[in-house]
Amino acid sequence: MKFQLTTFLLGIEDYMLPCLTKQLWGFDCPGCGLQRSLAFLLKGDFSGAFEMYPAIFALIPLFALVILDNFFKINISNKIIVLLSIISVAMVLGSYILKFL
Template structure:
């Protein structure tokens, strides 16, 4: 709980939401990461479901840079498609 309070003090505001008044496709990402640090996986999923595809994608990309991972291209393509699909689905559902 203490870590979450500290992280919220440094979160960036969404300029799209401030200027236009609507959420952007990335709205909720920072709070989702904060919930993950807190250990609240359900709240992280509800805030920004794509976080569970983005994090493995970053891990695979980082590991592939240092180690040769078999099928890294296929794994990366799958995770990118999953990430984009989750972001778009979440963004569309916000307006329904």
């Protein structure tokens, strides 16, 4: 089982979707690096994931909370979702702007 998972994680980069914005216009979009960052996370390379796409650590709890809130109504979930959304947008835009500087 462990060998199959390791083989899958090592080959996951062969199946990543190319960025249409980068192919058409030649520059990164705000989402560039998300897939590679997720691959780094699955491999256990947390610093590599952060370097590739810093917002990954705000997006994962956000998506997890949204999914959990759909199944189990959590009382304070709306406030947390709004806060995580603001943090995620700020991190995505901040890292995108820093790419161009």
